[in-house]
Amino acid sequence: xxxxxxxxxxxxxxxxxxxxxxxxxxxxxxxxxxxxxxxxxxxxxxxxxxxxxxxxxxxxxxxxxxxxxxxxxxxxxxxxxxxxxxxxxxxxxxxxxxxxxxxxxxxxxxxxxxxxxxxxxxxxxxxxxxxxxxxxxxxxxxxxxxxxxxxxxxxxxxxxxxxxxxxxxxxxxxxxxxxxxxxxxxxxxxxxxxxxxxxxxxxxxxxxxxxxxxxxxxxxxxxxxxxxxxxxxxxxxxxxxxxxxxxxxxxxxxxxxxxxxxxxxxxxxxxxxxxxxxxxxxxxxxxxxxxxxxxxxxxxxxxxxxxxxxxxxxxxxxxxxxx
Amino acid sequence: xxxxxxxxxxxxxxxxxxxxxxxxxxxxxxxxxxxxxxxxxxxxxxxxxxxxxxxxxxxxxxxxxxxxxxxxxxxxxxxxxxxxxxxxxxxxxxxxxxxxxxxxxxxxxxxxxxxxxxxxxxxxxxxxxxxxxxxxxxxxxxxxxxxxxxxxxxxxxxxxxxxxxxxxxxxxxxxxxxxxxxxxxxxxxxxxxxxxxxxxxxxxxxxxxxxxxxxxxxxxxxxxxxxxxxxxxxxxxxxxxxxxxxxxxxxxxxxxxxxxxxxxxxxxxxxxxxxxxxxxxxxxxxxxxxxxxxxxxxxxxxxxxxxxxxxxxxxxxxxxxxxxxxxxxxxxxxxxxxxx
Ligand SMILES: Nc1ncnc2c1ncn2[C@@H]1O[C@H](COP(=O)(O)OP(=O)(O)OP(=O)(O)O)[C@@H](O)[C@H]1O
Ligand SMILES: [Mg+2]
Numbered sequence: 001x002x003x004x005x006x007x008x009x010x011x012x013x014x015x016x017x018x019x020x021x022x023x024x025x026x027x028x029x030x031x032x033x034x035x036x037x038x039x040x041x042x043x044x045x046x047x048x049x050x051x052x053x054x055x056x057x058x059x060x061x062x063x064x065x066x067x068x069x070x071x072x073x074x075x076x077x078x079x080x081x082x083x084x085x086x087x088x089x090x091x092x093x094x095x096x097x098x099x100x101x102x103x104x105x106x107x108x109x110x111x112x113x114x115x116x117x118x119x120x121x122x123x124x125x126x127x128x129x130x131x132x133x134x135x136x137x138x139x140x141x142x143x144x145x146x147x148x149x150x151x152x153x154x155x156x157x158x159x160x161x162x163x164x165x166x167x168x169x170x171x172x173x174x175x176x177x178x179x180x181x182x183x184x185x186x187x188x189x190x191x192x193x194x195x196x197x198x199x200x201x202x203x204x205x206x207x208x209x210x211x212x213x214x215x216x217x218x219x220x221x222x223x224x225x226x227x228x229x230x231x232x233x234x235x236x237x238x239x240x241x242x243x244x245x246x247x248x249x250x251x252x253x254x255x256x257x258x259x260x261x262x263x264x265x266x267x268x269x270x271x272x273x274x275x276x277x278x279x280x281x282x283x284x285x286x287x288x289x290x291x292x293x294x295x296x297x298x299x300x301x302x303x304x305x306x307x308x309x310x311x312x313x314x315x316x317x318x319x320x321x322x323x
Numbered sequence: 324x325x326x327x328x329x330x331x332x333x334x335x336x337x338x339x340x341x342x343x344x345x346x347x348x349x350x351x352x353x354x355x356x357x358x359x360x361x362x363x364x365x366x367x368x369x370x371x372x373x374x375x376x377x378x379x380x381x382x383x384x385x386x387x388x389x390x391x392x393x394x395x396x397x398x399x400x401x402x403x404x405x406x407x408x409x410x411x412x413x414x415x416x417x418x419x420x421x422x423x424x425x426x427x428x429x430x431x432x433x434x435x436x437x438x439x440x441x442x443x444x445x446x447x448x449x450x451x452x453x454x455x456x457x458x459x460x461x462x463x464x465x466x467x468x469x470x471x472x473x474x475x476x477x478x479x480x481x482x483x484x485x486x487x488x489x490x491x492x493x494x495x496x497x498x499x500x501x502x503x504x505x506x507x508x509x510x511x512x513x514x515x516x517x518x519x520x521x522x523x524x525x526x527x528x529x530x531x532x533x534x535x536x537x538x539x540x541x542x543x544x545x546x547x548x549x550x551x552x553x554x555x556x557x558x559x560x561x562x563x564x565x566x567x568x569x570x571x572x573x574x575x576x577x578x579x580x581x582x583x584x585x586x587x588x589x590x591x592x593x594x595x596x597x598x599x600x601x602x603x604x605x606x607x608x609x610x611x612x613x614x615x616x617x618x619x620x621x622x623x624x625x626x627x628x629x630x631x632x633x634x635x636x637x638x639x640x641x642x643x644x645x646x647x648x649x650x651x652x653x654x655x656x657x658x659x660x661x662x663x
Contacts, residue, residue, distance in 0.1 A: 060567060062563060062566055062567055090569045090571065091569060092569070093566075093567055093568065093569035094567065094568045094569045095569065098567070099567050101560060101563065101564060101567075106559060106560035106561060107560045107561055107563070107564045108561055108564070109561040109564075109565070109579055109583070110561070110583070110657075110658070110659060111582050111583055111656065111657060111658055111659075112578075112579075112582075113658075120568065120570070120578070121568050121569070124568075124569065124570075153658040153659070153662065155658070155659050155662075156662065169568075
């Protein structure tokens with residue numbers, strides 16, 4: 001990593017997103033900043049509703065109608081995606097940034113064949129039908145789907161096959177960045193292992209950069225280089241895997257690890273985190289984790305902690321400031 | 324697939340068989356139509372002659388014992404089952420003979436075929452226009468949901484949808500003939516002696532207002548249904564995928580939303596065929612368009628049973644057939660049904 005500027009494929013600065021609902025404005029992301037190095041896999045973890053999907057959609061500018069990006073920059077290869085015209089953004093989608101959606105069950109169109117749905121993106125790049133057909137075979141082979149099944153419809157595929165078809169589709173145009181939002185959540189362990197294996201292998205072959213959203217810390221430990229721990233729309237901690245698992249800085253990361261079964265140490269007591277994540281339209285003043293934090297101090301209730309540099313990464317906690 | 328088509332056709336045939344039965348008995352429960360010949364100049368002998376001429380002297384069926392599956396014996400009451408009105412009805416049907424009109428003395432089949440084409444022209448033009456415009460309006464309204472465009476399309480659709488057909492027809496007739504000089508009715512200018520393209524143009528100007536009425540009556544419903552379906556479809560995950568794939572708005576609507584949203588429209592169009600017929604009766608009457616609708620309207624006034632019976636049969640069979648077509652189209656559009 002000689003040139004740091006080059007090495008970061010993606011850099012997010014101060015990204016803030018609101019959801020405007022009829023009654024209130026919910027701040028789904030607040031001041032989210034992180035960097036992703038070219039060729040690395042970033043794991044994004046956090047409880048349900050903490051804003052993982054929102055973050056991924058905001059990067060692609062695909063938020064639902066109610067979602068608004070209020071502030072921030074998304075630098076991709078040094079270009080701010082949030083400043084691009086809709087047309088320029090559109091031409092980047094799938095060519096450079098592809099996404100595998102949470103629950104690919106419904107992410108494929110039920111009335112179009114799998115082949116058609118992959119071909120569609122290939123033809124945007126190159127209108128030659130023969131080369132597109134060849135590429136479809138290649139892609140399906142890469143993810144382990146027989147080419148005799150390419151003319152079938154999504155409902156004829158199993159869940160795992162659909163997920164793999166989705167991955168094949170994501171890779172169709174050789175994107176630089178692949179966002180995978182819980183690509184394995186609905187699948188059994190065997191299929192999950194296969195798909196993660198596939199992602200790792202593809203990363204090695206194609207030098208992909210991957211953002212992997214998951215609930216499963218085991219998955220993070222297995223495949224990711226760095227991890228982003230989110231809590232209630234903010235970043236709690238962002239650090240390399242080693243630091244996250246061996247020396248977590250943020251109390252929330254610590255609690256999350258405590259709530260996760262560790263197979264190497266049999267029969268340890270699982271510690272759930274008492275309480276619930278904050279309501280986004282009624283955020284507590286100060287640190288969002290304070291009401292559930294076991295190490296809470298006075299200042300936590302008053303002031304929002306900012307993301308500060310700790311040994312190997314970043315964390316947002318007042319305890320670390322006072323050190 | 325073939326099995327599916329055969330099954331649908333089987334059901335259609337069964338339905339038509341029921342229609343045949345119903346159609347026959349419906350017109351017998353009203354009794355002998357010669358009762359209505361009240362003209363004092365008609366002698367009893369003439370009336371009897373008329374009854375013989377139209378086969379009304381024969382028994383309706385040999386007797387109800389025949390219909391009893393337990394005692395089923397054709398000769399249950401000593402009347403030759405082949406010398407009944409029902410037997411004559413069936414054998415004539417097979418020969419394509421629908422009887423003779425009481426009023427014009429012309430063969431009903433000939434009369435109806437002539438008028439059927441006029442109705443098909445009117446219904447066809449009106450439905451196709453309503454479907455195309457309704458679908459496009461619905462699609463655009465859904466894409467631009469909650470904008471001025473959407474609200475205007477919505478209000479317009481609700482308005483035309485709630486207007487009574489005949490009232491809208493009369494209004495358009497008044498307005499079109501008064502301000503645009505369009506013809507008052509009929510299919511073409513009688514005695515104009517026009518031929519070829521000129522005659523087609525003449526028919527076109529006569530067709531304009533009734534088609535417009537037809538289109539307006541149905542456009543609202545198609546637009547509303549299309550709008551709500553497309554709104555549903557647009558919130559589906561695969562639409563988000565399509566956006567993420569960088570497809571343009573037009574491509575997303577055309578390649579991903581339209582086909583999925585077409586499914587309910589096909590069903591509605593098929594279900595609507597019954598109402599289409601009702602609409603045709605009103606519109607053809609208002610515009611004196613010589614189609615099946617006007618024929619039915621006139622035949623009711625004249626107690627012209629053979630014509631009514633023939634027209635009902637024709638309509639029922641076409642509605643059944645159209646439903647079969649819609650079913651098959653649905654199957655073609657939705658692979659989940661086709662490959663199930
Ligand atoms: N369309 C929307 N309108 C209003 N609020 C929304 C909308 N979508 C998401 N939210 C809110 O934003 C917050 C973040 O949601 P998001 O889907 O990003 O969570 P997540 O971390 O992906 O959760 P999960 O792990 O369950 O997928 C939630 O509190 C959710 O209620
Ligand atoms: Mg999510």
